[in-house]
Amino acid sequence: MINKKFKLFSNCFAVKGINRGIIIDFQRKNYYTVPNQIVDLLDEYSGKEIYSLFSDFNNDKPILKKYIRFFLSNELIIVNNDISQYPAISTNFERPYSIDTLTLDSNLDKSILKNFLEMKIDGLGVSNLRMINEVFNLQEIIETLKFIDKSRIKSVVLYLKYAVGLETELIKLQNKFPRIVEVVFYDAKEIPNNSKFIYEQKSLEEVLAMKIRNHDDFTMELSNFNESLKYNFAYNRTLFIDSFGNIKRYITDESIFGNLNTHDLNKIVQNNEIIDFWEISRDKINVCKDCEFRYICPDGSVPLKTTQDKYYTSSQNCSYSPYSNKWS
Ligand code: SF4
The missing domain is CATH 3.20.20 (TIM Barrel)
Incomplete structure (x- = not known):
């Protein structure tokens, strides 16, 4: 698995706050609080191999493993050789009428x-x-x-x-x-x-x-x-x-x-x-x-x-x- 690529599922979005971040799962209508550093890593390493994350942060391996396990058990990330099969969902917001x-x-x-x-x-x-x-x-x-x-x-x-x-x-x-x-x-x-x-x-x-x-x-x-x-x-x-x-x-x-x-x-x-x-x-x-x-x-x-x-x-x-x- 370590050689496979990873990224958040298309229905999941990570948001940073001043103190901590959240990962929102819109399919399950749930959110998880995470440190902002984890949101940064998800952003920076999205689409890369898990291995590259572990090798760049060798000293933090135990904590990274803990988060990868957490993400997998809550089905927040996809781990696959070909993550291009999971395109991002558009965040555009357009409506035909001006007043709702x-x-x-x-x-x-x-x-x-x-x-x-x-x-x-x-x-x-x-x-x-x-x-x-x-x-x-x-x-x-x-x-x-x-x-x-x-x-x-x-x-x-x-x-x-x-x-x-x-x-x-x-x-x-x-x-x-x-x-x-x-x-x-x-x-x-x-x-x-x-x-x-x-x-x-x-x-x-x-x-x-x-x-x-x-x-x-x-x-x-x-x-x-x-x-x-x-x-x-x-x-x-x-x-x-x-x-x-x-x-x-x-x-x-x-x-x-x-x-x-x-x-x-x-x-x-x-x-x-x-x-x-x-x-x-x-x-x-x-x-x-x-x-x-x-x-x-x-x-x-x-x-x-x-x-x-x-x-x-x-x-x-x-x-x-x-x-x-x-x-x-
Ligand atoms: S919970 Fe809503 S209203 Fe309160 S600080 Fe956060 S964004 Fe603002």
Whole structure:
């Protein structure tokens, strides 16, 4: 085996952080922490014989053997005479449409909402809709969902201000409209056991900022990884529409880029400020740029410009520190 060549399987990617690295296995949806030196070696010796690694690092043979065994037992590396049979998977990220997810305040004027859902939304390519309902009005939600049912939208997430006793109606609603994939209560005063819905004690703004809590929140999809290499995964191809129809990048955005009633969203997304915002990948954000999880992290903190340096800062502190590798 020592004379054979090796490299990571095509579905595995190694990422370095400031302190340590990870190897992500997108097929098994798992990751392994490793020292950064191991990531460097995997990079430098990829496609070469194992023998060359051992002969160059003769003194570190025991530790290298340990890692090779670990990689083999977890099927992270291919060892073969001809590794050209295992070409790399492309990390390009291209999509035919500019907008994927729209967050919409349902308090919007009903005729504007109806016109938008009936006439315009399919042309935008939106596949996920997040609907905010501060006041639960079953009839109005049903009317809106009927339009959505005729559209190409694949999934709907309902954000509802917490109120007691809505669950029975919501279960019926979800059965009738299977595109509702999730119901999230915000400002929840209590968190019931065994409910199929999500209850958050936080405000709507905090809930939409999707602060990650632990490693269970990481997203282990290769397409998300590819998107995160270049874009801000939480905000790329997303827009927010407030109750006046104002088009923003996110709920607390102070800039308004047009109005749903008067502007074409396809033109709005060509605005450089929006494009630049979508392109704030975690490599451009302080702390995150040092984090080994930056390409699998869906954290929705808003990146804010600082005057001091070229990097952005996050609107909220993360519970993970890439410097100590600990969660708080
Ligand atoms: S530091 Fe940044 S990239 Fe790392 S886990 Fe926190 S939010 Fe995600």
